[in-house]
Amino acid sequence: xxxxxxxxxxxxxxxxxxxxxxxxxxxxxxxxxxxxxxxxxxxxxxxxxxxxxxxxxxxxxxxxxxxxxxxxxxxxxxxxxxxxxxxxxxxxxxxxxxxxxxxxxxxxxxxxxxxxxxxxxxxxxxxxxxxxxxxxxxxxxxxxxxxxxxxxxxxxxxxxxxxxxxxxxxxxxxxxxxxxxxxxxxxxxxxxxxxxxxxxxxxxxxxxxxxxxxxxxx
Amino acid sequence: xxxxxxxxxxxxxxxxxxxxxxxxxxxxxxxxxxxxxxxxxxxxxxxxxxxxxxxxxxxxxxxxxxxxxxxxxxxxxxxxxxxxxxxxxxxxxxxxxxxxxxxxxxxxxxxxxxxxxxxxxxxxxxxxxxxxxxxxxxxxxxxxxxxxxxxxxxxxxxxxxxxxxxxxxxxxxxxxxxxxxxxxxxxxxxxxxxxxxxxxxxxxxxxxxxxxxxxxxx
Numbered sequence: 001x002x003x004x005x006x007x008x009x010x011x012x013x014x015x016x017x018x019x020x021x022x023x024x025x026x027x028x029x030x031x032x033x034x035x036x037x038x039x040x041x042x043x044x045x046x047x048x049x050x051x052x053x054x055x056x057x058x059x060x061x062x063x064x065x066x067x068x069x070x071x072x073x074x075x076x077x078x079x080x081x082x083x084x085x086x087x088x089x090x091x092x093x094x095x096x097x098x099x100x101x102x103x104x105x106x107x108x109x110x111x112x113x114x115x116x117x118x119x120x121x122x123x124x125x126x127x128x129x130x131x132x133x134x135x136x137x138x139x140x141x142x143x144x145x146x147x148x149x150x151x152x153x154x155x156x157x158x159x160x161x162x163x164x165x166x167x168x169x170x171x172x173x174x175x176x177x178x179x180x181x182x183x184x185x186x187x188x189x190x191x192x193x194x195x196x197x198x199x200x201x202x203x204x205x206x207x208x209x210x211x212x213x214x215x216x217x218x
Numbered sequence: 219x220x221x222x223x224x225x226x227x228x229x230x231x232x233x234x235x236x237x238x239x240x241x242x243x244x245x246x247x248x249x250x251x252x253x254x255x256x257x258x259x260x261x262x263x264x265x266x267x268x269x270x271x272x273x274x275x276x277x278x279x280x281x282x283x284x285x286x287x288x289x290x291x292x293x294x295x296x297x298x299x300x301x302x303x304x305x306x307x308x309x310x311x312x313x314x315x316x317x318x319x320x321x322x323x324x325x326x327x328x329x330x331x332x333x334x335x336x337x338x339x340x341x342x343x344x345x346x347x348x349x350x351x352x353x354x355x356x357x358x359x360x361x362x363x364x365x366x367x368x369x370x371x372x373x374x375x376x377x378x379x380x381x382x383x384x385x386x387x388x389x390x391x392x393x394x395x396x397x398x399x400x401x402x403x404x405x406x407x408x409x410x411x412x413x414x415x416x417x418x419x420x421x422x423x424x425x426x427x428x429x430x431x432x433x434x435x436x
Contacts, residue, residue: 077405099329106321111314112383136406147404149384150396157375165330166367178368185403186365187295188354 005043008033009057012050017093021051021100048108051101056117058087062124076131077138081179083124084155088172091159095171099163122148138183154182223261226251227275230268235311239269239318266326269319274335276305280342294349295356299397301342302373306390309377313389317381340366356401372400 011033015024026047030037044050062083065071071086073079091098109115114122125148132138138147158175161167167174229251233242244265248255262268280301283289289304291297309316327333332340343366350356356365376393379385385392 096329103321103324106324109382111317111381114384133406139402139404139406142399142404150399150404153375153379153396156378157371160374160378161371163329164324164327166332178371181360181368182400183403183405184357185401185405186357186360186368187401187403188351188356188358 004033004035004039006060008035008040008043009050009054013054013057013090016097016101021047021097021104026050046108048104051104052108052115053117054090054101055105055115056120058090059117059120059124061090062087062121066124075137076128076135077183079128080125080132080151081176083128084175084179085172087155088159088170088175091163092171095163095165098159102160102163118152122152125151150182151179154178222251222253222257223271224278226253226258226261227268227272231272231275231308234315234319239265239315239322244268264326266322269322270326270333271335272308272319273323273333274338276308277335277338277342279308280305280339284342293355294346294353295401297346298343298350298369299394301346302393302397303390305373306377306388306393309381310389313381313383316377320378320381336370340370343369368400369397372396 008029012024012029015028015032026040026044027037029050030040033040044053062071065083065086071079071082073082122145126144129138129147129151130144133140133144133147155175158167158178159171162171162174226247230242230247233246233250244258244262245255247268248258251258262271280289283301283304289297289300291300340363344362347356347365347369348362351358351362351365373393376385376396377389380389380392
């Protein structure tokens with residue numbers, strides 16, 4: 001079952017890449033995957049659903065790369081960067097196509113239901129985030145899940161904006177730059193000068209101070 | 219012309235909010251706006267286009283609020299936060315509807331063409347960013363336009379993830395939290411321990427060091 005599913009996704013991916021999402025039929029996907037047409041529809045009721053599950057190819061690639069030692073790190077923070085770069089390979093093969101798929105994904109997505117492959121990615125990221133927090137690489141005042149979701153959001157945003165042609169260069173470089181910016185933060189050196197104490201509203205910040213001991217702004 | 223356009227957008231917004239994007243026809247929008255049907259089609263060839271331009275209502279609200287002194291600051295960084303909070307009001311009125319509109323917007327958007335209202339927002343943000351950089355509130359090693367785009371991306375991502383039901387609470391609070399996180403950065407105190415110098419790949423970081431004088435990681 002799992003094997004058929006993978007084969008259908010790979011066939012669809014190759015066909016979409018060659019001919020574009022809109023031009024390919026479910027029948028052609030069945031032929032290319034060498035499975036019965038009914039098998040395709042058993043796994044994926046429609047093309048939107050197929051696009052939605054295409055992200056699992058990316059996560060499979062990542063899980064395989066981890067198993068084969070191709071996400072060397074050495075630090076957990078660098079592993080996150082390497083993972084994002086690796087996952088950028090599929091979209092990079094055909095930006096236009098990726099954009100059309102993204103739109104179909106968002107059309108098909110049920111509100112509040114995180115697709116299974118995004119949940120798998122979240123688990124991987126959460127583990128690295130916890131390791132990075134233990135090593136002092138990432139701030140430890142927020143839950144690993146909260147930071148992992150922040151990073152997933154960053155990846156989604158970077159992919160979307162890149163796919164819509166608003167960024168020059170590769171997606172891998174763009175995600176890497178945005179990730180670095182999210183690590184370092186965008187505030188300036190004299191930040192403390194504008195931070196009136198005791199008015200922090202952010203429930204995530206237990207202490208109301210950041211890692212530099214300054215109070216949160218506002 | 220400008221006035222008709224505004225009237226049509228407001229009528230569409232009210233109808234979408236009451237009945238949902240899918241249920242409302244262009245004819246009903248014309249009736250509600252009290253303009254000829256042809257006038258609607260002159261301004262907006264289809265519903266996707268109407269949804270795309272709906273964002274200009276948000277930017278109009280912001281421009282009006284600035285003119286009326288309702289974005290008090292006092293610092294430029296706080297103005298950005300107040301602007302994002304204000305712009306969250308429209309989506310918050312009906313999350314489901316906002317999600318459907320977002321999907322239609324992404325369907326209608328031409329790659330590489332920033333919608334006019336997003337360009338207007340970018341100009342406002344860029345001015346505040348430049349002021350914040352001059353005041354030492356925001357890092358000055360990146361161009362104002364680069365940081366303004368980073369913030370617009372943050373807003374898009376926060377709105378999208380909220381509209382898809384992955385965040386509890388209001389959009390205004392969510393955007394505010396994400397904005398604060400982007401200011402402070404997510405790295406930990408002992409970050410420098412994992413930063414091998416001299417291998418920075420990021421072309422945006424002229425010096426290879428961040429505001430704390432540490433070298434960028436990787």
